[in-house]
Amino acid sequence: MHFNIKYLLSLLAVPTALAYIDQPCNGGSYGEGVCVKDTDCIMYGSQKGSAIKYAGSAPNWPCPNDPDNVICCIKKVTTLRSGQALGATGRCLNVSKCSTTFNTLINTYECPGTNNVKLCVPKSKTTTKKTTIKKTTTTTKKTTTIIKPTTFKQKEIIDISQWNVVTDYAAAAKEIDGVILRCGIRGYGSAGNLAKDDSLETHYNGFKGKTKIGYYFFTQAKTTAEAEAEATYVVNTLLKGKTNNFPIFWDSELSGASGNTGRADGLSKTTRTNCAVAFIKKIKALGYKAGVYASESWFRDNLDLKKLTDAGAYIWVAKYSSSSPSTSSYDAWQYTSSGSVKGINGNVDKSHVYKNIAGW
DSSP: OOOOHHHHHHHHHOOOTTTTTTOEEEOGGGOEEEEEEGGGOSOOTTOEEEEEEEOOBTTBOSSTTSOTTEEEEEEEEEEOTTSOEEEEEEEEEEGGGOOTTTEEEEOSSOSSSSTTEEEEEESSOSOOOOOOOOSOOOOOSOSSEEOOOTTSOOEEEEEEOTTOOBSOHHHHHHTOSEEEEEEEEEOSSTTOOEEEOTTHHHHHHHHTTTSEEEEEEEOOOOSHHHHHHHHHHIIIIITTTOOOOSOEEEEOSOOOOGGGOOTTTTOOHHHHHHHHHHHHHHHHHTTOOEEEEEEHHHHHHTOOHHHHHHTTOEEEEEOOSSSOOOOSEESEEEEEEEEOOTTBOSOEEEEEEOSOOSOO
């Protein structure tokens, strides 16, 4: 059983719910920040700069009366989401911490939180001296191991397939840091035929040269031999002549067949894990990085996560919620299936990426 010391202390203090949201906080060596939900501490669109999530450690929590999903966000901006470069580095702060005598407040939705948080930009055009970031990790409030190196700025990516209609690839590319395309599938019928996604070529040509590109394959492999065949098909056929920046992800989930009667829907956890490991090893043998995509519950109930990571897999977990996945370790989090991106009709899957898996 896990006891949340911070939570127990907060009960003794009897605080109001989310009392510290938008409030100033001390991010240690990273400087001043503001208390927000961890999922809100990100860079937006064409913004340039950094967004560092500082959790601190007991007993000196930077945002002491809030739950584990609230952290001290130290967000600095050098280029606005509109693409306009600033003469000096701005910092997202509670307005009470930004003197307008020496600074300009910018409120164009550059910062997380409410209108109490704005971008504070020094009026002097002299850029402040950069702070050296020590290569030591901070103790987090979570038991979950979210991989967030302090030197890496969190990225935002989307994933699409033939079911997504893109009307303006250039506009879409400006809002994201990368796209993962469904390259193909194995059918869920008894034959288990391999097939290319109908829009692979269109989507690839549309995004080529505009953003980072990766691929995922929807599996219905029942044996390790079939999983290896999927890996070979992806690399030697579907990706032939194409640029790839990401690990190649093996998409493991229910087939969607009526009554969950797809050929691989009923696999045991052991068999499914063995298939995943076979795909990972084959992809790596063919010269690429490999990963596994699945939902939070699927990783828990239908796959052995440790065996996947021991095999060298990158982990991409889906959980459509504002709270972080409970998966013990992951590199990317697909947090919504109903996102919006300019140039793409309808809903879009969106993910946070916490590790430099695409050579940004």
